[in-house]
Amino acid sequence: MKQDLPPPYTALTRHPMMPRTSHDEAARFNFLTLFNRYVSGTLGAGNKLAYETRVLPAFRAEHGRDPEHRYEIRDAMNRDPFHRMWSALKRNSMEMRHMNGRQTVLRQLDELDAQARQFNEHSGLLELDASIAQPVYQTCVDIHCQPGGYHTEERPGDVTVGANYDVGLFATVGGALGALNDGGGQALVAWAKANKPDWQPERILDIGCTVGHNAVPIAQGFPDAEVIAIDTAGPTLRYAAARAAGLGVKNIKFVQANGEDLSRYPDNHFDWVQTTMFLHELSATAMPNILREAHRVLKPGGLILHVEQPQYGPDMPLFEQFMRDWDAFNNNEPFWSAMHGVELEDVMADCGFSHAEQFVVGVRAVVDPTIFPPSPEGEAEDYGRAAVWNAYGAWKAAPAQELAA
Amino acid sequence: MTEGIDWIARSGARAKGRRPAFFEEPALDRLYSLTLALAAELSATRERLDTVERLLAAGGSLNREDIENFAPDRAAGDERGEATRAYSARIMRGFQQEVEAMEQPDPPIMDWVEKLSVS
Numbered sequence: 469m470k471q472d473l474p475p476p477y478t479a480l481t482r483h484p485m486m487p488r489t490s491h492d493e494a495a496r497f498n499f500l501t502l503f504n505r506y507v508s509g510t511l512g513a514g515n516k517l518a519y520e521t522r523v524l525p526a527f528r529a530e531h532g533r534d535p536e537h538r539y540e541i542r543d544a545m546n547r548d549p550f551h552r553m554w555s556a557l558k559r560n561s562m563e564m565r566h567m568n569g570r571q572t573v574l575r576q577l578d579e580l581d582a583q584a585r586q587f588n589e590h591s592g593l594l595e596l597d598a599s600i601a602q603p604v605y606q607t608c609v610d611i612h613c614q615p616g617g618y619h620t621e622e623r624p625g626d627v628t629v630g631a632n633y634d635v636g637l638f639a640t641v642g643g644a645l646g647a648l649n650d651g652g653g654q655a656l657v658a659w660a661k662a663n664k665p666d667w668q669p670e671r672i673l674d675i676g677c678t679v680g681h682n683a684v685p686i687a688q689g690f691p692d693a694e695v696i697a698i699d700t701a702g703p704t705l706r707y708a709a710a711r712a713a714g715l716g717v718k719n720i721k722f723v724q725a726n727g728e729d730l731s732r733y734p735d736n737h738f739d740w741v742q743t744t745m746f747l748h749e750l751s752a753t754a755m756p757n758i759l760r761e762a763h764r765v766l767k768p769g770g771l772i773l774h775v776e777q778p779q780y781g782p783d784m785p786l787f788e789q790f791m792r793d794w795d796a797f798n799n800n801e802p803f804w805s806a807m808h809g810v811e812l813e814d815v816m817a818d819c820g821f822s823h824a825e826q827f828v829v830g831v832r833a834v835v836d837p838t839i840f841p842p843s844p845e846g847e848a849e850d851y852g853r854a855a856v857w858n859a860y861g862a863w864k865a866a867p868a869q870e871l872a873a
Numbered sequence: 874m875t876e877g878i879d880w881i882a883r884s885g886a887r888a889k890g891r892r893p894a895f896f897e898e899p900a901l902d903r904l905y906s907l908t909l910a911l912a913a914e915l916s917a918t919r920e921r922l923d924t925v926e927r928l929l930a931a932g933g934s935l936n937r938e939d940i941e942n943f944a945p946d947r948a949a950g951d952e953r954g955e956a957t958r959a960y961s962a963r964i965m966r967g968f969q970q971e972v973e974a975m976e977q978p979d980p981p982i983m984d985w986v987e988k989l990s991v992s
Contacts, residue, residue: 473951473954473955475950475954476944476945476953476954478943478944478945478950479944479950491921491924491940491941491942491943492917492918492920492921495916495917495920495921496914496917498916498953498954498957499912499913499916499917499920499957499961500913502954502957502958502961503912503913503961506958506961506965510962510965510969511965511968511969511972513972514975517972517975517976518975521975521978550975552895552896553895553968554968555893555895556895556896556905557909557968559892560905560906560909560910561909563906564909564910564913567884567885568913570883570884570885570886571880571881571884574875574880574883574884575874575875575880577878577880608889609888609889609890610888610889610890613888613890614888615887615888615889616886622878622883623877797893798893800888800889800890839947
């Protein structure tokens with residue numbers, strides 16, 4: 469394998485729920501996968517050059533100082549002809565990924581829906597709740613330009629949005645998540661087993677699970693545990709539960725619920741509460757609500773872990789912050805900028821996880837290295853998409869009185 | 874094909890959320906969408922041709938199902954990936970050379986015309 473080439477689309481595992489791609493549908497994803505790498509790597513370098521050679525000098529000439537916030541860089545770069553062209557390429561690539569995914573899914577929707585219904589009627593892995601309202605942060609725009617978001621239907625009971633998410637994720641992340649798009653979840657299992665070898669969590673909660681590609685590997689990695697994967701979006705859960713059943717996973721349940729109100733679960737109920745690439749899709753109101761609920765349902769001694777792209781922080785250059793912010797404004801991720809701009813450790817502390825309990829650790833997707841090359845990093849990194857994350861976590865301490873007893 | 878849904882029409886559904894205008898001239902935004910979609914289609918066609926050639930070379934005959942189900946082995950996958958990358962590099966040459974020009978800027982050609990014409 470050439471280290472710098474992603475594998476062909478056909479290297480993905482065709483689990484029973486995975487929409488079947490025709491030759492040309494797979495070929496379009498191949499093109500987009502390589503095109504995305506080209507745009508972020510070869511052409512992405514042009515953004516910094518444009519900034520350093522003309523945008524920054526012009527800013528200094530106009531203001532008599534350097535930019536003080538990433539938004540000032542954004543305003544200036546949005547007037548630069550190269551950055552405009554680069555953004556147009558990147559946006560179109562995302563839209564084309566969804567168009568190809570939707571064509572693939574919608575032409576075979578009868579089969580997919582029938583298959584999902586069959587799995588979901590018999591597996592017992594799906595628990596929908598029609599009373600769950602869709603939060604505004606899900607309905608205001610379709611996140612990452614996915615038509616219909618996670619929550620809408622083409623017809624009652626369908627699986628379109630979940631199937632489209634799964635079938636095209638390969639192209640978005642340049643093949644970096646592995647054969648089942650589950651390299652993130654596998655990384656969490658590997659991390660947990662390496663750091664706490666004897667740990668046997670009994671109950672695990674994954675909040676904002678979408679198609680379960682991060683929760684399923686956790687269930688597989690801890691087969692004695694009971695995994696509850698929740699999301700507000702019923703149509704996506706329908707696909708997720710059928711996908712898990714098709715993979716033969718039994719110790720997981722997909723429950724339609726809102727993480728802001730976990731009242732169906734008692735205090736100190738879960739050993740592990742997980743979110744993966746989820747917090748940035750919320751709002752400044754919802755995020756702390758969810759973190760507080762997560763703290764409440766987490767057992768003393770339990771683990772909370774949030775996998776995210778790196779927070780900006782004072783040490784990150786403003787230009788890199790601006791590049792990482794691109795998705796917020798150009799790819800319908802409206803909370804991305806604010807979420808990555810806050811001190812997440814302080815937010816977690818306000819929600820019950822003291823600074824002393826917290827840690828941050830780097831996580832990299834675990835994939836079969838003979839087939840899947842590592843995600844490009846550094847200058848060639850596709851900001852916001854790379855399968856190299858930070859995990860913001862905490863081991864919840866036992867209450868003081870219990871320690872004393 | 875799917876019953877009761879115009880799958881082609883629905884596949885083009887727009888993502889909710891106002892699309893950024895990247896250029897002053899809206900036609901330019903549309904032209905980018907059109908050109909890139911055509912680039913992807915040609916890439917898929919080239920890959921299909923490669924599939925046909927490989928199947929013919931291996932078996933001397935063709936059927937539609939073999940084409941649709943073709944999954945290259947690793948060596949073939951790498952060759953096709955590299956061919957697609959080279960194809961992308963060809964169609965994206967103008968963009969890539971603009972980056973190169975920012976890296977190694979040149980003066981206007983008139984500067985040289987004038988310098989070289991002075992003895």
